[in-house]
Amino acid sequence: MYTILLVEDNEMNRDMLSRRLIRKGYKVITANDGQQGVDLAGSDRPDLILMDMSLPIMDGWEATRTLKSSEELKAIPVIALTAHAMAGDEAKAYEAGCDDFDTKPVVLERLLSKMNNLLGNE
Template sequence: MHRILLVEDNEMNRDMLSRRLKRKGYEIIIAVDGGEGVEKAISEKPDLILMDMSLPVMDGWTATEHLKQKEETKSTPIIALTAHAMAGDYEKAMKAGCDDYDTKPIELPRLLNKIKAFLD
């Protein structure tokens, strides 16, 4: 079973997405801010990270940069999740080290295709 770290501060988004991913057979690890996301990525060694970009403590861009600089997490795929579908956000996420990008509200079939592309 693949393990996904979901870094999301919004409880409603977190609960909805984690339940839907669990039903698809993924084990979900939860972090509620960027700092906790970095800690759990290192300690839990997930197969993939779904990273909200607007997070308390440490934003998703900074958390991604930290993870991509660490030997133990630099090859873990990170998909940026953001409600900020503004011009330049995709480029900013890629520059931070994200491997892919998806917008909120989450369209589950599209996100699942992206997840499968990294995990298969």
């Protein structure tokens, strides 16, 4: 069973997506802000991180840069999630170190396909 770290500050989005992932057989841990996401990644070592980009305390861009600068954590795949997909956001996500990019509202089958690709399940 793969462990997914969902870093999302919106409680409704966090609960909905985590329930959907649990139904698909994933273990889900959640963080409410970027700093908590970085801390949980270090302590729980998830298999993949779903990172909202608009977060309090530390935004998703900075949290991803922090994770990818760590020798212990840089191999964990990160998928950027954003509701404010503007021109350049996808490139900005890759520059921050994200391994893939998806937009909100989440289309579960599309997201699962990206997750499976990064987890080596395709």
